[in-house]
Amino acid sequence: MGLYTSLISGLFFPLHERFKKHSSVVVREQMEVSQWWEDKRLKALQLSRLCQLLTHVETHVPYYRELFTKIGFKARDVHSLSDLAHLPLLDKTIIRHNVGALKSENARHLARFNTGGSSGDPLIFYIGKERVSHDVAAKWRATRWWGVDIGDPEIVVWGSPIELGAQDGVRALRDRLLRTRLLPAFEMSAQKLDQFLDEIRSVRPRMLFGYPSALSHIARHAAAKGQRMDDLGIRVAFVTSERLYDEQRQQIGNIFGCPVANGYGGRDAGFIAHECPQGGMHITAEDIIVEIVDQQGAPLPYGEAGEIVVTHLATRDFPFIRYRTGDIGVLDSKPCTCGRGLPLLREIQGRSTDFLVAQNGTVMHGLALIYILRDLPQILAFKIIQESLDSTRVLTVSEEELSPELVEKIKVGFKARLGQGVRIAVEEVTEIPAEKSGKFRYVVSMVAPG
Ligand SMILES: [Zn+2]
Numbered sequence: 001m002g003l004y005t006s007l008i009s010g011l012f013f014p015l016h017e018r019f020k021k022h023s024s025v026v027v028r029e030q031m032e033v034s035q036w037w038e039d040k041r042l043k044a045l046q047l048s049r050l051c052q053l054l055t056h057v058e059t060h061v062p063y064y065r066e067l068f069t070k071i072g073f074k075a076r077d078v079h080s081l082s083d084l085a086h087l088p089l090l091d092k093t094i095i096r097h098n099v100g101a102l103k104s105e106n107a108r109h110l111a112r113f114n115t116g117g118s119s120g121d122p123l124i125f126y127i128g129k130e131r132v133s134h135d136v137a138a139k140w141r142a143t144r145w146w147g148v149d150i151g152d153p154e155i156v157v158w159g160s161p162i163e164l165g166a167q168d169g170v171r172a173l174r175d176r177l178l179r180t181r182l183l184p185a186f187e188m189s190a191q192k193l194d195q196f197l198d199e200i201r202s203v204r205p206r207m208l209f210g211y212p213s214a215l216s217h218i219a220r221h222a223a224a225k226g227q228r229m230d231d232l233g234i235r236v237a238f239v240t241s242e243r244l245y246d247e248q249r250q251q252i253g254n255i256f257g258c259p260v261a262n263g264y265g266g267r268d269a270g271f272i273a274h275e276c277p278q279g280g281m282h283i284t285a286e287d288i289i290v291e292i293v294d295q296q297g298a299p300l301p302y303g304e305a306g307e308i309v310v311t312h313l314a315t316r317d318f319p320f321i322r323y324r325t326g327d328i329g330v331l332d333s334k335p336c337t338c339g340r341g342l343p344l345l346r347e348i349q350g351r352s353t354d355f356l357v358a359q360n361g362t363v364m365h366g367l368a369l370i371y372i373l374r375d376l377p378q379i380l381a382f383k384i385i386q387e388s389l390d391s392t393r394v395l396t397v398s399e400e401e402l403s404p405e406l407v408e409k410i411k412v413g414f415k416a417r418l419g420q421g422v423r424i425a426v427e428e429v430t431e432i433p434a435e436k437s438g439k440f441r442y443v444v445s446m447v448a449p450g
Helices: 003-019 024-034 039-060 062-071 081-086 092-097 129-145 161-165 169-177 190-203 212-225 246-256 367-374 404-418
Strands: 111-115 123-127 154-158 180-184 207-210 236-239 260-266 270-275 281-283 288-293 306-312 320-332 344-349 355-357 363-365 379-388 391-398 423-428
Touching (some): 024 039, 081 288, 092 123, 154 190, 154 212, 169 180, 212 236, 236 246, 246 260, 270 306, 270 344, 288 320, 367 404
Parallel strands (some): 154 180, 207 236, 236 260
Antiparallel strands (some): 111 123, 260 270, 355 363, 379 391
8 A cells, every 4th residue: 555545545545534524434343343244243233223214213213213112022022133024125115205204303414316327216315424324434445445545546437417517616625635536427528538547547546446337338438449448457347337247347347458347236225235356345244134025025044036135334424224226136045255254145137227318429327318307306107218318308207297497497408408499298197107117116228329
């Protein structure tokens, strides 16, 4: 580890976290011990934390107080992890209708978030400081599996307006100290891609972080230009938020000369699992209980495919208990050759985002349009169909008819991204028909570039 990195990870970042009242430094240190524990000990930790969480929500979270009374559930009757199955599943519709009652009465400093990237249903929810600390710690631990620490130079290819909008002075200074450089994933014209390659060359990052589609798009551009990128000392490319296809893994790995590490999770569900250098997708078991359930919500045994349902144990301020991700996965009972006791998740299916092409040829990430819709609480589900460069249809489901102002706002947002001459049709429907996979509620169908 270089002197600068050890200063940042050993001094500056811990101070930063203490100032923000985050406990991520301590949590990460504990996690680096517990990752080697055997299964039995990890399960005992999960059970004790689950009991604490359920006891808390029974007393302080109005939604759960009422639910427990209604179904006759008592936190003190929980004696094994399988007792969790007595509680109903939590989904986006329930959160949407109970967003106030899901806040703990003694929660302080909640941050508002929204999501909707992968499953297509927009969702607004809240995150407390405990949750932030645990999610930061889990990511930090996983980067250290790959020899990358906080303070090592990093290129982040991301598109969230939350991240991009928050480039105020303090944030910019923090990013400079942590040596994080953000490249906007939403706009990828050939000229922008040239700039990205130059920036990556000048930063010489230890780590690339971003959507697999965006990183492989940059890799393809480098390959097409015959530009070498495998001589920069990049240790790992961390990808997340979308399904990682084998050809993307190969392309990113070949061009940047580094292994690709897949991560699974989201702002809503948390940092669920991450790949280690031996190829195992390790669940963040200290914080997250993963259940695989059938269509009726009943837990399935190891080895069987079903919907991934998570209970995040650091969410007492705004609980995520048996939360449906909408993704399909399999729990693996085999241990990983790396020796870590953290259990493994296999075959995550169900997340896909494509690129869109604006009228002027700019290739952009599908989330650029999804973000416009997902922050509108009126919209319950949507589907975007780019029929041609000149015409895009937006199907929406809402409880009440959308006002003409809101429809106009959507059209203005889409035109700003796709081009002023593009025809945008907003069609209100009662249901979004499922795709063949039964999972995708939106389609960002690709129009072949140029
Ligand atoms: Zn492993």
